Amino acid sequence: MDHKKSLIWVLGSLTNIGIGICGLVSGYLAIMALLALFGQLPDKLAASFEVPVHLQKMNELYPVKNLHEDYYSAHIEVKDAKLEVLSSKKRWPQALVYLLAGIYVSLFFLILVKLSRVLKTFKTSHPFSWENVGHIRWIGALLVGLGLYEFLVSTVVARIFHDKFRVSNALMLEMPSFWDLNFVALFAGLVLLALSEVFKVGAGFQELESQTV
Amino acid sequence: MAIIVRLDVVLAQNKMSLTELSDRVGVNIKNLSLLKKGKVRAIRFSTLEAICRELDCKPGDILDYENDG
Numbered sequence: 001m002d003h004k005k006s007l008i009w010v011l012g013s014l015t016n017i018g019i020g021i022c023g024l025v026s027g028y029l030a031i032m033a034l035l036a037l038f039g040q041l042p043d044k045l046a047a048s049f050e051v052p053v054h055l056q057k058m059n060e061l062y063p064v065k066n067l068h069e070d071y072y073s074a075h076i077e078v079k080d081a082k083l084e085v086l087s088s089k090k091r092w093p094q095a096l097v098y099l100l101a102g103i104y105v106s107l108f109f110l111i112l113v114k115l116s117r118v119l120k121t122f123k124t125s126h127p128f129s130w131e132n133v134g135h136i137r138w139i140g141a142l143l144v145g146l147g148l149y150e151f152l153v154s155t156v157v158a159r160i161f162h163d164k165f166r167v168s169n170a171l172m173l174e175m176p177s178f179w180d181l182n183f184v185a186l187f188a189g190l191v192l193l194a195l196s197e198v199f200k201v202g203a204g205f206q207e208l209e210s211q212t213v
Numbered sequence: 214m215a216i217i218v219r220l221d222v223v224l225a226q227n228k229m230s231l232t233e234l235s236d237r238v239g240v241n242i243k244n245l246s247l248l249k250k251g252k253v254r255a256i257r258f259s260t261l262e263a264i265c266r267e268l269d270c271k272p273g274d275i276l277d278y279e280n281d282g
Contacts (some may be wrong), residue, residue: 212255213244 008122015116022109029102036094100153107146114139128202137196143189147182154180217277218251223268238263 114135121127154176224234231249235242240260247253261272268275 208254211247211253212257213240213248213253213260 005123008119012116012119012123015112015119018112019109019116022105022112026102026105026109029098029105033095033098033102036098037092097157100157104146104149104153107142107149111139111142111146114142126206128199128206130203130207133196133199133203136192136199140189140192140194140196143185143192145189147185147189150182150185151176151180215278215281216251217279218248218275219277220245220249220264220275223270223274224249227268229268234264234267237267 118127118132118135118139121129121132158176224231231245232242235245238245238260240263244253248256256276261275264270264275265272
């Protein structure tokens with residue numbers, strides 16, 4: 001096995017592992033969304049998932065604002081910080097968070113599936129094919145979508161859960177700003193969209209080459 | 214198609230099979246078959262040269278042009 005083949009094999013294996021992990025996580029999140037919707041989710045678990053969105057370090061007790069009677073508290077541990085989350089008694093916000101997270105992981109899943117198909121063509125045939133043009137264009141569009149989706153979800157989740165966290169020693173939920181946009185994903189997506197055009201030209205040349213005797 | 218491939222005619226004149234020509238010019242028989250049927254988009258000068266050498270003909274004997282209009 002030469003150097004190039006080894007690299008493609010390693011990339012292919014990593015992609016397949018990623019697909020497996022993303023598939024499992026998406027399935028887990030879908031089940032959790034359903035459990036939350038039917039009110040079967042344990043309070044601590046329900047609260048824990050609300051936490052990782054736009055967290056900032058705080059050194060002192062963050063006062064509870066606009067505490068609503070629809071919410072009740074649940075204590076959870078996040079790393080070295082203690083967090084008191086005011087978990088919703090309503091079912092839909094929990095289910096929505098799981099659903100949005102599930103869609104987020106599914107986007108990664110789709111990107112990895114497309115990447116795996118591109119890598120397969122490196123092993124079996126020529127990479128400059130019309131299928132790869134489509135796959136690379138999809139990956140680019142999904143990365144742009146991922147960047148925008150992250151921002152959208154952060155905004156939606158922050159709007160839903162803002163002022164519903166009581167934080168001791170560390171964390172609070174904040175509304176995202178323009179600078180919280182995932183510029184790396186957006187840039188990578190645009191680069192891949194441009195690269196798909198290069199592959200389009202390459203696929204044309206490859207087709208001409210294969211039809212030349 | 215305006216370009217007509219007359220490889221079958223030249224092959225018949227030389228009493229040579231496509232398989233034999235394929236062996237002599239070193240071009241895949243599948244590709245030569247496609248060339249014979251006129252189902253290719255381009256032909257390399259090297260391939261044309263090898264075919265002309267083996268069939269003792271000129272490119273004009275293999276390729277012809279017909280005006281569609």
